[in-house]
Amino acid sequence: MSYQSEAELEKQLIAKLQTQGYTYVRLNEYKDLEANFRVQLNLLNKNVLEGKDLSDKEFERVLTYLNGKTVYQSAKQLRDKFVLDRDDGTQVYLYFLDEAPENNTYQVTNQVTVQGKYVNRYDVTILINGLPLIQIELKRRGVDINRAIDQIDRYRLHSFKELFKYIQIFVVSNGVETRYFANTNESRILKSLTFYWTKEDNERINILDNFSSAFLEKNRLLKMLTKYMVINDTDKSDSYLFELK
Numbered sequence: 001m002s003y004q005s006e007a008e009l010e011k012q013l014i015a016k017l018q019t020q021g022y023t024y025v026r027l028n029e030y031k032d033l034e035a036n037f038r039v040q041l042n043l044l045n046k047n048v049l050e051g052k053d054l055s056d057k058e059f060e061r062v063l064t065y066l067n068g069k070t071v072y073q074s075a076k077q078l079r080d081k082f083v084l085d086r087d088d089g090t091q092v093y094l095y096f097l098d099e100a101p102e103n104n105t106y107q108v109t110n111q112v113t114v115q116g117k118y119v120n121r122y123d124v125t126i127l128i129n130g131l132p133l134i135q136i137e138l139k140r141r142g143v144d145i146n147r148a149i150d151q152i153d154r155y156r157l158h159s160f161k162e163l164f165k166y167i168q169i170f171v172v173s174n175g176v177e178t179r180y181f182a183n184t185n186e187s188r189i190l191k192s193l194t195f196y197w198t199k200e201d202n203e204r205i206n207i208l209d210n211f212s213s214a215f216l217e218k219n220r221l222l223k224m225l226t227k228y229m230v231i232n233d234t235d236k237s238d239s240y241l242f243e244l245k
Contacts, residue, residue: 006123006140009138009173009174009175010124012209013138014110016209016213017126017212018108020217020218022107023108024108025108025109025127026109030115033132033163034063036127037127037129038054039130040127040130041130043105044103044129045092045094048094054084055087058084058087065077066163067162067163067165070185071183071184072185072231075166076231077096078131078133079097081093082096097128099226104222105128106128108124108125110122114164115159116158116159116160120154120155122135122155123135124138131163132166133166133168133169134216135169135171136170136171136173137152137172138172138174141176144174145173145178148174149172149179149181149189152170152172156189168183169181169224172194175207175208176206176207177206178196178205180194181194
């Protein structure tokens with residue numbers, strides 16, 4: 001097995017996602033993420049906004065609605081519409097995710113720097129309509145990917161905040177072993193609830209490049225988010241992602 005650094009694996013994954021129709025966007029820090037989200041939110045809702053983009057105050061109202069929520073609340077709000085009071089006194093219904101794949105914007109970024117208890121830089125983030133919905137943490141080949149899961153736990157504890165609460169799915173990989181799992185309000189990720197993507201004959205798709213082709217294909221990924229995730233309304237704490245093929 002040839003040596004491959006984490007940086008090389010990251011670069012390779014981003015290039016692969018670009019061939020799958022994702023647009024690369026450079027977001028250095030959290031304020032860049034918010035600015036990009038504003039652009040994408042205007043684009044997604046251009047018909048209901050009737051060509052009049054959100055003002056600063058209107059966008060602040062959206063952020064007030066979205067921010068400061070639990071993972072459970074964020075998952076609910078992602079799939080709901082928001083009644084926005086516009087500056088002119090009218091009301092419009094904004095939405096954040098469209099079940100029709102072609103109506104959404106798919107982007108990928110990397111190394112977003114977020115200041116929490118510590119300064120953290122996230123490996124690869126997939127954005128849909130500007131919201132960070134898929135977070136991918138990578139380790140170089142030969143490193144146990146459980147270390148990536150532990151790293152996500154630290155991020156969830158110390159720096160995943162505001163719009164990063166909308167992450168629905170995590171992916172961890174060292175290039176030759178890849179798993180996925182749903183976000184949760186629990187303090188620790190149960191490794192028993194991390195899954196391998198498999199073919200119909202139960203052959204695991206472990207190579208990250210192959211996993212990206214299958215699992216991160218845009219239409220399939222959107223179905224994961226809109227049809228195959230069950231939000232736990234009983235405990236109001238978790239989402240469940242079916243183990244599918």
